[in-house]
Amino acid sequence: MLAPEPHHTRQGGRPLDGVLVVALEQAVAAPYCSSRLADAGARVIKIERQEGDFARGYDRAVHGESSYWVWINRGKESIALDVKNADDMALLERLMAKADVFIQNLAPGATDRLGIGSAALRKRHPRLITCDISGYGDDGPQVGQKAYDLLVQAESGLVSVSGAPGQGVESLGRIGVSLCDINAGLNALIGIQQALMQRERTGRGSAVKVSLFGSAAELMAVPYLQARYGGKAPERVGLKHPTIAPYGAFTCADGRDIVISIQNEREWADFCRVVLRRPELLQDPRCANNAARVANRDFVDSVVAEVFGSEASGAIVDRLTEAQTAFGNVNSVYDLIEHPQLRTRRMSVHGRSVEVPASPWGVEWEGAEFAEAPALDADGVAIRAEFATEPALSSR
Numbered sequence: 001m002l003a004p005e006p007h008h009t010r011q012g013g014r015p016l017d018g019v020l021v022v023a024l025e026q027a028v029a030a031p032y033c034s035s036r037l038a039d040a041g042a043r044v045i046k047i048e049r050q051e052g053d054f055a056r057g058y059d060r061a062v063h064g065e066s067s068y069w070v071w072i073n074r075g076k077e078s079i080a081l082d083v084k085n086a087d088d089m090a091l092l093e094r095l096m097a098k099a100d101v102f103i104q105n106l107a108p109g110a111t112d113r114l115g116i117g118s119a120a121l122r123k124r125h126p127r128l129i130t131c132d133i134s135g136y137g138d139d140g141p142q143v144g145q146k147a148y149d150l151l152v153q154a155e156s157g158l159v160s161v162s163g164a165p166g167q168g169v170e171s172l173g174r175i176g177v178s179l180c181d182i183n184a185g186l187n188a189l190i191g192i193q194q195a196l197m198q199r200e201r202t203g204r205g206s207a208v209k210v211s212l213f214g215s216a217a218e219l220m221a222v223p224y225l226q227a228r229y230g231g232k233a234p235e236r237v238g239l240k241h242p243t244i245a246p247y248g249a250f251t252c253a254d255g256r257d258i259v260i261s262i263q264n265e266r267e268w269a270d271f272c273r274v275v276l277r278r279p280e281l282l283q284d285p286r287c288a289n290n291a292a293r294v295a296n297r298d299f300v301d302s303v304v305a306e307v308f309g310s311e312a313s314g315a316i317v318d319r320l321t322e323a324q325t326a327f328g329n330v331n332s333v334y335d336l337i338e339h340p341q342l343r344t345r346r347m348s349v350h351g352r353s354v355e356v357p358a359s360p361w362g363v364e365w366e367g368a369e370f371a372e373a374p375a376l377d378a379d380g381v382a383i384r385a386e387f388a389t390e391p392a393l394s395s396r
Contacts, residue, residue, distance in 0.1 A: 014041025014365045019196070021045070021101040022092075023076070024083075026053045028149070028178050029133050029212065030105035031072040032185030037101070037192065038075035038371070039359060045095060045383060046076045047083075052376040063349045065373070070349055070356065072185075075371035077379035083114055094387045096121055096128065100205075101192055105133040108144050118207050129195040131188050131208040138209065147212050152180040156216035161223050164238045173236070184215040239330075245293040246271075246304050249330050256313035257330035260304070260320065265289065267325060274323035275316070276307050348372050 019042040023034040031046075031053070038044040046053075053069075061067040081088040093116075096102060102121060104111055111117045111132075118130035132138075135147020153159050153174055163173025191208035199205055217224070227233035234242035239259065241247035249259045262268050268290075272281045281287045281303065286296040293300045308316055320327045329335070336342060343358040347370040356370055 016040040016042040016196075019043065019100045020098055021103065022095050022099040023047065024092075024102070024104040024106060024111070026105065027055050028068065028072065028181035029184040029188070029210075030103050030131075031055065032182055033131070033133070033188040033192070034076065034103055035072045035074055036185075036189050036359075041365070042101070044076040045379070046073065046078050046374070047092065048078055048080050048376060050080050050082055052080070056376070062354055063352050065349050070347065070354070070373055073373040074347060074356075076374055077383065078374035078377055079380040079383045080377035089114070091384060091387060092116070094390060095383075097125060097390070098387070099125075099128060100196070101129045101131065103131045103133070103188070103192075108134055108136075108138075118209075122205055122207065125205070127199060127203065127205045129192060129199065129205040129208065131192050131195075131210070133184055133188055133210050133212075135211060136213045137211040142213075149178040149180045149212070150174055152212045152216050156180070156213055157220055157223065158216055161220075161234055161236060161242070163236045165236050179219075180212045180216045183219060184210050184212045187215050240297070240301075243294060244290060245297045245300050248301070250301075250305050250308040252308050252313035252316050253310060254312045258308070258313065258316060258320075259328045259330060261326040262290075263326070267323075268293075270323040271325050275319040275325055276303065278303065278307070345370050 016037060021034055021037050021042045021044045023044055024047045025031050034044045055068045056066050058066045058068045062070045081092060083089055118132050121130055122128050136142045136145060159172045159174055162175055188210045195206045195208055223234050239249040247261050249257050251257050262271055269282055273279050286299050287293050344355040345358045346353050347356045
C-alpha cells in the first residue's frame with residue numbers, strides 16, 4: 001500500500017487506491033495531472049474558488065459542459081473554498097494532514113503567502129508529496145510572468161519550428177492543442193508517481209516542481225541541439241520534415257491528400273521502384289542519400305507530386321502498401337471521430353452518455369466507463385463533515 005491508511009474505498013484494485021490527492025488547481029496543466037491520478041484509483045479532492053475553476057466556462061460543447069472540464073476533471077470530488085477565510089483555510093489544513101499528494105498551480109508565491117507553500121507543508125507533514133506547477137519555475141527574471149499555453153509556445157520557440165515557410169509572424173504556427181499545458185501535466189504525473197515510489201523506499205515525501213516553460217524547452221531539445229552545436233536551426237517546412245526527404249503531404253488526382261515518410265535508403269529504393277516507378281532516380285546524384293534529397297527537396301518533391309497527382313488515391317495506396325512505404329491520411333477532426341483505430345470510453349454528462357478518447361495506455365484495471373466530472377462544490381457538504389475535526393497524530 002502506498003498510504004498507511006486507505007482514505008477512500010474503491011473497487012477494482014487500481015494501483016493508486018487509498019491515495020488521497022488534494023488539488024488546488026485550475027485551467028489545464030494541474031487538472032490534467034490529477035485526473036490521470038484519479039483514473040488510477042486515487043481519491044482526488046479538487047479545491048475550487050467560489051465561482052469555480054474558470055475552465056468550466058471555456059465552452060459549452062458537451063451537453064452544456066465545457067469540453068475541457070469533461071476531459072480533465074473526471075473522477076474528482078469538488079469543494080468550493082475561500083482560502084482567505086479562516087475556517088476554510090483550517091479545513092484545507094486538515095485535508096493536508098491526511099493527504100498523500102498536494103498539487104497546486106496558483107500564481108507564483110500564492111501558496112507561500114497563504115502559509116501552505118510546499119516546503120512548509122512537508123515540514124509539517126513529512127510523508128506529503130507536493131507538486132508545484134508554474135509557468136517559469138521558482139527563479140529567473142520571468143518567474144512572476146503569466147504563462148498561458150500560447151505564450152509559452154511562443155516563448156520557448158515551439159512556434160518558430162511550426163507553420164509554413166516564410167518570414168514574419170503570419171507564417172508561424174500555433175500547435176492546435178494545449179501542448180505546453182498537457183506536457184507539463186504529464187511531467188507532473190511522472191514526477192508524482194516517482195515520488196510515491198521513492199516514499200515506499202524512504203518513508204518520506206518529496207517536492208516535485210514542473211514548469212510549462214521547462215516542459216516546452218525539453219520538447220525543443222532536437223532543434224536546440226541542432227542550432228547550438230550544428231550551427232543551424234531547423235526551418236519551418238509545413239507538413240514536410242526539416243531533415244528528411246521525401247516526407248510530407250502530396251495530393252492525388254482525386255484530391256485526397258496522403259502523407260508519406262521515407263526513413264532510410266532501403267525504403268527510398270522500394271519507393272522509387274514500386275510507387276514512383278522511376279528506378280533511374282536511384283542513380284541520380286540529387287537523390288543519392290537523404291542529405292542530397294534534402295538539399296534538392298524541390299526536385300524530389302516535384303517528382304513525387306507529379307506521380308501522385310497523375311493517379312487516383314486508391315492506386316497510390318496500393319503501391320504504397322506493396323512497397324511498405326509509411327503513409328497516412330491528412331484527416332479532419334470529423335475524420336478522427338469516425339477513425340477505425342480510435343478507442344473511446346463512455347462517460348456520463350448530465351445523465352447523458354458521451355464518448356471520450358480513451359487513455360493512450362491500456363491497463364488491466366481500466367473500467368468500461370470514465371467517472372463523471374463533478375458539479376461545483378458537489379462534495380462540499382460531505383467533505384466538510386468528513387474532515388470536521390483534527391486528524392489523530394498517528395494518522396500519517
